[in-house]
Amino acid sequence: xxxxxxxxxxxxxxxxxxxxxxxxxxxxxxxxxxxxxxxxxxxxxxxxxxxxxxxxxxxxxxxxxxxxxxxxxxxxxxxxxxxxxxxxxxxxxxxxxxxxxxxxxxxxxxxxxxxxxxxxxxxxxxxxxxxxxxxxxxxxxxxxxxxxxxxxxxxxxxxxxxxxxxxxxxxxxxxxxxxxxxxxxxxxxxxxxxxxxxxxxxxxxxxxxxxxxxxxxxxxxxxxxxxxxxxxxxxxxxxxxxxxxxxxxxxxxxxxxxxxxxxxxxxxxxxxxxxxxxxxxxxxxxxxxxxxxxxxxxxxxxxxxxxxxxxxxxxxxxxxxxxxxxxxxxxxxxxxxxxxxxxxxxxxxxxxxxxxxxxxxxxxxxxxxxxxxxxxxxxxxx
Numbered sequence: 001x002x003x004x005x006x007x008x009x010x011x012x013x014x015x016x017x018x019x020x021x022x023x024x025x026x027x028x029x030x031x032x033x034x035x036x037x038x039x040x041x042x043x044x045x046x047x048x049x050x051x052x053x054x055x056x057x058x059x060x061x062x063x064x065x066x067x068x069x070x071x072x073x074x075x076x077x078x079x080x081x082x083x084x085x086x087x088x089x090x091x092x093x094x095x096x097x098x099x100x101x102x103x104x105x106x107x108x109x110x111x112x113x114x115x116x117x118x119x120x121x122x123x124x125x126x127x128x129x130x131x132x133x134x135x136x137x138x139x140x141x142x143x144x145x146x147x148x149x150x151x152x153x154x155x156x157x158x159x160x161x162x163x164x165x166x167x168x169x170x171x172x173x174x175x176x177x178x179x180x181x182x183x184x185x186x187x188x189x190x191x192x193x194x195x196x197x198x199x200x201x202x203x204x205x206x207x208x209x210x211x212x213x214x215x216x217x218x219x220x221x222x223x224x225x226x227x228x229x230x231x232x233x234x235x236x237x238x239x240x241x242x243x244x245x246x247x248x249x250x251x252x253x254x255x256x257x258x259x260x261x262x263x264x265x266x267x268x269x270x271x272x273x274x275x276x277x278x279x280x281x282x283x284x285x286x287x288x289x290x291x292x293x294x295x296x297x298x299x300x301x302x303x304x305x306x307x308x309x310x311x312x313x314x315x316x317x318x319x320x321x322x323x324x325x326x327x328x329x330x331x332x333x334x335x336x337x338x339x340x341x342x343x344x345x346x347x348x349x350x351x352x353x354x355x356x357x358x359x360x361x362x363x364x365x366x367x368x369x370x371x372x373x374x375x376x377x378x379x380x381x382x
Contacts, residue, residue: 032105033057039102053099060095063088064109068116081117088113093133101143104151107133111155115162123166127159196344203341205241207304208267209234215270233270257284260293261314264300271304273312273329281318288371291352292316292325298341299327299367308332309364322373323354330364345369 039045040053067084070077092106107130114126131152138148216230261277268275284292296314303312309331317324346356354371 030061032108033061035102035105036099039100044102045099049099056091056095056099060088060091060106060109063091064113068113085113085117092130093137096137096141101138101141101147104134104138104141104143104147108151108154108158111159112162115159116166120163120167123159123163127155130155130159192347196347202241202245203298203301203305205237205244207301208237208270209241211267211270211304212237257289257293257296257316260296260300264296264312264314267300267304268312273303273309275312275314277314277316279316281316284316284318284323287352288318288323291348291371292323292369294348295325295345295356295367295369296327298345301341302365302367303327303329303331306331306365320373323371325369326366327368328361328364328366332364342367 036053036057040050045053063084067081067088070081070084089110092110095106096103111127111130115123117123118126134151134155135148138151212230212234216227216234219227219230265275265277283289299314300312303309309329312327312329315324315326315328342356342358349356349369349371352371354369357366357368357370359366
């Protein structure tokens with residue numbers, strides 16, 4: 001049964017033309033009923049059969065139209081589709097035998113509706129069956145060879161044409177679905193970017209605010225002037241954090257390595273941690289400068305929060321082997337459990353083709369970001 005469904009199905013088409021447009025398209029195809037109607041109008045049909053043939057034409061039009069309109073809006077068959085298709089097929093096969101050669105054009109309708117309703121394999125099967133019906137019944141009713149040749153040619157050409165039309169429509173619908181999926185993925189990626197940026201921005205800024213607040217609290221009685229300065233620094237950090245959050249949300253925020261190192265130096269100094277920076281090679285390109293800026297911020301935030309260190313080193317190299325950033329401290333971080341910040345940094349670095357190593361060292365903790373040479377465009381002069 002599943003194999004039959006695979007052949008005789010509307011192929012997962014989830015959008016269909018409006019019923020009005022489908023009716024207009026079908027009305028154009030009714031031109032092939034000209035032949036039996038012409039026989040009735042010109043008196044070629046015996047008087048006793050005129051009423052029957054008119055009723056047969058009306059019945060076929062109703063059955064054919066109902067079959068074409070029966071699928072649901074999502075393109076799947078309704079419970080009426082198969083019975084109506086069977087009835088229309090029966091009419092197309094029986095009427096030529098009952099009323100003569102003028103009705104041999106009816107199998108063309110079955111070819112068209114099958115091409116628009118079935119998957120290509122099922123449509124080709126139906127098209128072959130209709131060719132056989134025309135040839136066999138044409139021989140039975142003594143239709144001339146030229147007429148049979150024209151009918152067979154029309155069945156084949158119209159069948160191939162409408163199979164192509166349906167396949168094109170299916171491809172267009174799949175393209176629209178893919179575009180919607182891409183738009184959804186882009187929205188998800190943008191939400192993840194904002195979440196990562198906000199986590200890194202606020203984590204660093206809030207850690208610095210906490211440190212300076214504690215320092216101001218301790219100095220409030222003994223050194224009011226220094227305490228006032230720390231409060232002013234807190235206000236400055238909070239305002240800068242607000243600006244950075246706005247820039248991150250609008251997508252304009254780019255981490256600058258030199259600015260991040262200056263900020264790291266100020267934050268670590270407030271926490272009583274000395275910072276040593278060593279660089280090797282040429283200046284970083286903009287893309288890596290921004291990426292390593294995020295890495296410095298995340299690493300320094302972790303030092304402020306967890307390390308309880310007194311020294312921190314930042315080593316940066318950029319040359320033929322690629323770019324490497326290493327941030328190490330001499331603290332005691334305790335058991336290592338990656339958090340959201342390191343997870344977000346790993347995603348950024350992976351997108352650039354690099355890797356992140358974060359692990360306890362012999363004395364303290366070490367974060368290493370590596371972008372290999374094939375990914376980094378290094379100037380030829382290096």
